[in-house]
Amino acid sequence: MGLTVTDRFLKYVTFDTKSSEETGTTPSTPGQRVFAEALVNELEALGLEDISIDEHSYVMATLPANTDSEETPVIGFIAHLDTSPDMSGKDVNPRIVSYQGGDIILNKEDNVVLSPAMFPELNDYVGQELIVTDGKTLLGADDKAGVAAIIGAMQYLKEHPEIKHGKIRIGFTPDEEIGQGADHFDVAKFGCQWGYTIDGGQIGELEFENFNAAGAKIIFKGLNVHPGYAKDKMVNASLLALDFASWLPSAQRPENTTGYEGFFHLTNMTGSVEEATLSYIVRDHDRNLFEQKKQLLQLLVDRMNGMHPESTRLEIRDQYYNMREVVEPQKHIIDIAFEAMTAVGVKPLVKPIRGGTDGARLSFMGLPCPNIFAGGLNFHGRYEFLPVKSLEKSMETIIKITELTAQKS
Structure with missing residues (x-):
């Protein structure tokens, strides 16, 4: 034996x-x-x-x-x-x-x-x-x-x-x-x-x-000028990132989901006035809801660029299905x-x-x-x-x- x-x-x-x-x-x-x-x-x-x-x-x-x-x-x-x-x-x-x-x-x-x-x-x-x-x-x-x-x-x-x-x-x-x-x-x-x-x-x-899965990175470009003379000039990339994160539905975070519910999970963030990034993993069991989540990220990027032209871009890659x-x-x-x-x-x-x-x-x-x-x-x-x-x-x-x-x- x-x-x-x-x-x-x-x-x-x-x-x-x-x-x-x-x-x-x-x-x-x-x-x-x-x-x-x-x-x-x-x-x-x-x-x-x-x-x-x-x-x-x-x-x-x-x-x-x-x-x-x-x-x-x-x-x-x-x-x-x-x-x-x-x-x-x-x-x-x-x-x-x-x-x-x-x-x-x-x-x-x-x-x-x-x-x-x-x-x-x-x-x-x-x-x-x-x-x-x-x-x-x-x-x-x-x-x-x-x-x-x-x-x-x-x-x-x-x-x-x-x-x-x-x-x-x-x-x-x-x-x-x-x-x-x-x-x-x-x-x-x-x-x-x-x-x-x-x-x-x-x-x-x-x-x-299992989840359909994607990884997403949102990159924000700012404009750094002396803070004493920043009025109507400075664009703080870190603050853009914070605004963007707040636009995503809080009910769709991992800590608020279970069962078949999908989520956006912020896994990493870096930031300065000049540049900031948010890294997310996107998950959903339902393929249509998964695609909608990815579309929402792009819509929010477009919204940010409408407010601050050419400030924000999205990099997204499907991981598995x-x-x-x-x-x-x-x-x-x-x-x-x-x-x-x-x-x-x-x-x-x-x-x-x-x-x-x-x-x-x-x-x-x-x-x-x-x-x-x-x-x-x-x-x-x-x-x-x-x-x-x-x-x-x-x-x-x-x-x-x-x-x-x-x-x-």
């Missing part, structure tokens, strides 16, 4: 794979390459085939079919190597606690406490084992839980040939957390009819709807995942992602790819935790999907 899925996860979080938006390389950090190479060695030891790692550290491998049916679709499972730049993933020091309710002291010295008062979802896991941080780093369940669940499932299928399945492909990508996980993904080489990213949160999550457009017409992909969860005792929670995944971009690259839970909660920070049972159920769901896919072909 090999490692348990929990053992694998605890091993994987020792790798520092925090990605970076600053380097301009793929992978963006060397630790991701180190982790990728370690996974290649593991996959070789497990006896998988067609194992590859390319110059960008994309890892792919095959578990061959053990059924004679040539009709069984080739399916894939994908997770990402990197952890969020939001917090350190170096020297992660996890521990397993048997949770009986109340507060969990993560770090007594720094008074870091994981409390149901702040995170009421803890109450759903009373009586379970939880993997928690030491309060100094994130945990890395996003997405090393997904990596562990996939490799754990492949190990289990190797050890249980009585479970019939078709050809299975697995893939691990760099730099998902900085929105670049699909940049160099070779869909043709992966060779699947559909796939699943194992990158969701709480147990049961099944997601095939709602995978529902691609996945929903092939509903059997969702139905199989739904049935698999139910079969292993998990209640499916079908809900929209208030964000994006590699699967969203891959879906528009020709690989329909909804997202399935890996089990972690409170991603990207020191309060992240992973219920052991949820991780195990993620692995069981993968196994059951492969079995059902073969049975239905």
Whole structure:
């Protein structure tokens, strides 16, 4: 017998794979390459085939079919190597606690406490084992839980040939957390009819709807003259930016939205009298509302230029789209995942992602790819935790999907 899925996860979080938006390389950090190479060695030891790692550290491998049916679709499972730049993933020091309710002291010295008062979802896991941080780093369940669940499932299928399945492909990508996980993904080489990213949160999550997304930058040009003699001459670019921000509807900010509601999120601002910039991310599940949001930005830019000619310009770039457009017409992909969860005792929670995944971009690259839970909660920070049972159920769901896919072909 090999490692348990929990053992694998605890091993994987020792790798520092925090990605970076600053380097301009793929992978963006060397630790991701180190982790990728370690996974290649593991996959070789497990006896998988067609194992590859390319110059960008994309890892792919095959578990061959053990059924004679040539009709069984080739399916894939994908997770990402990197952890969020939001917090350190170096020297992660996890521990397993048997949770009986109340507060969990993560770090007594720094008074870091994981409390149901702040995170009421803890109450759903009373009586379970939880993997928690030491309060100094994130945990890395996003997405090393997904990596562990996939490799754990492949190990289990190797050890249980009585479970019939078709050809299975697995893939691990760099730099998902900085929105670049699909940049160099070779869909043709992966060779699947559909796939699943194992990158969701709480147990049961099944997601095939995500935001349409764009990034926008509004640049304001001012006119700087001596403030003592500025009357009817000065144009303060920073004040133009403040006015512009106030024109956007406050009800459509992230802190005021939920569910299917989209938003304008001001992510960065810089400014002087001479020049100022506002950086936004624009999000909406509905494609028409998404386009309207982008149009509103242009209308407001035109309004500002009407008041201060040639002062303001908009740079906007679409980032990804709602995978529902691609996945929903092939509903059997969702139905199989739904049935698999139910079969292993998990209640499916079908809900929209208030964000994006590699699967969203891959879906528009020709690989329909909804997202399935890996089990972690409170991603990207020191309060992240992973219920052991949820991780195990993620692995069981993968196994059951492969079995059902073969049975239905």
